[in-house]
Amino acid sequence: MRKINEISELNSLITAHFGREYVSNWFVSRDDAGKYVAEGRISACELDGSLFILRERESCGVNFCSLYYCMKKGYVPDLSFIRKTTVAETPFRERDVSLMEADESLCKAGFEREFTRRRMAFVQKDEPVPTLGESMKYADENDIPLIEKLLSESFSPLTGCLPDKDETASAVREKRFILHKNDGLLHFEKSRASFELRHLCVAQSSRGQGISGELVRAYNRTVPKKSIVWVREGYAPAEKTYENNGYTADGMHSSVLIYKK
Amino acid sequence: MKNENREKLIEILTDICPDVDFENEDALIDDGLIESLDIVAIVTEIMAEFDVEINVDDLLPENFNSVDAILELIDSKKD
Numbered sequence: 001m002r003k004i005n006e007i008s009e010l011n012s013l014i015t016a017h018f019g020r021e022y023v024s025n026w027f028v029s030r031d032d033a034g035k036y037v038a039e040g041r042i043s044a045c046e047l048d049g050s051l052f053i054l055r056e057r058e059s060c061g062v063n064f065c066s067l068y069y070c071m072k073k074g075y076v077p078d079l080s081f082i083r084k085t086t087v088a089e090t091p092f093r094e095r096d097v098s099l100m101e102a103d104e105s106l107c108k109a110g111f112e113r114e115f116t117r118r119r120m121a122f123v124q125k126d127e128p129v130p131t132l133g134e135s136m137k138y139a140d141e142n143d144i145p146l147i148e149k150l151l152s153e154s155f156s157p158l159t160g161c162l163p164d165k166d167e168t169a170s171a172v173r174e175k176r177f178i179l180h181k182n183d184g185l186l187h188f189e190k191s192r193a194s195f196e197l198r199h200l201c202v203a204q205s206s207r208g209q210g211i212s213g214e215l216v217r218a219y220n221r222t223v224p225k226k227s228i229v230w231v232r233e234g235y236a237p238a239e240k241t242y243e244n245n246g247y248t249a250d251g252m253h254s255s256v257l258i259y260k261k
Numbered sequence: 262m263k264n265e266n267r268e269k270l271i272e273i274l275t276d277i278c279p280d281v282d283f284e285n286e287d288a289l290i291d292d293g294l295i296e297s298l299d300i301v302a303i304v305t306e307i308m309a310e311f312d313v314e315i316n317v318d319d320l321l322p323e324n325f326n327s328v329d330a331i332l333e334l335i336d337s338k339k340d
Binding site for chain 1: 296298310
């Protein structure tokens with residue numbers, strides 16, 4: 001593996017590995033890619049004409065990597081270049097055969113399938129309302145320790161896509177954390193096309209009281225056009241919460257693989 | 262030639278995203294009608310069918326919001 005110091009170097013490598021003979025899970029935005037390179041977190045290697053990119057990550061004190069690939073179709077890589085636990089995520093629709101085959105290739109190489117997510121979407125039919133209602137508020141700076149506690153209790157550092165300190169601080173500033181008293185939390189992102197509900201959790205001691213549904217309904221009312229959420233397949237409480245609040249599967253899935261070191 | 266390219270592009274796009282009205286939509290990315298994984302598939306096919314090289318730098322939402330924007334991108338790569 002070699003460290004990538006310039007975004008132009010990374011872009012040239014990826015461009016050289018685009019084409020019909022390749023399959024890729026490189027869906028990282030240009031801004032994010034530039035940020036990761038500037039922070040010195042990206043390294044890459046070429047193996048038999050395929051490109052592998054590792055992004056160093058840290059979440060709740062756990063160091064690990066995310067793997068991106070521009071891989072020749074059918075190629076099964078030798079994973080000896082991976083030195084620490086690594087997560088590979090591949091979004092796909094059922095018609096995206098080559099992405100599903102790439103996923104299989106990584107499993108043959110030694111990755112283990114952790115779980116699959118399915119995406120659900122909510123389309124706003126009413127006029128959005130900016131206020132949240134009783135027991136809810138947008139988190140402020142003083143709530144950051146509570147946010148970190150609730151998130152770390154409910155999500156895996158490896159696969160929970162947890163925000164780092166900077167991301168948490170900016171989400172708080174931009175009013176993208178909704179709190180239910182001090183026992184429930186909903187975190188979302190805004191993109192060009194839609195809102196994305198990223199995290200929803202309730203403290204262990206307060207579960208079973210319908211708080212997650214209340215949070216989703218309060219959030220839904222604020223959504224301008226559309227909201228999406230990735231839900232772990234087979235995790236009935238979450239699937240039910242979203243189904244009961246207007247979310248339906250939109251045909252997109254995402255496979256989450258882990259290579260443990 | 263322009264019409265031929267347009268038809269060829271719409272055929273490629275429809276193969277990848279069969280449910281989208283490419284003739285009339287002009288906010289394909291902004292409205293979430295095509296996604297990141299579609300863009301990678303579209304670029305792959307465009308590179309092969311139009312014999313152009315598209316850089317990762319070109320993968321900007323504004324280059325993929327409409328058929329016209331994509332055709333402009335292809336034309337700029339042929340100059």
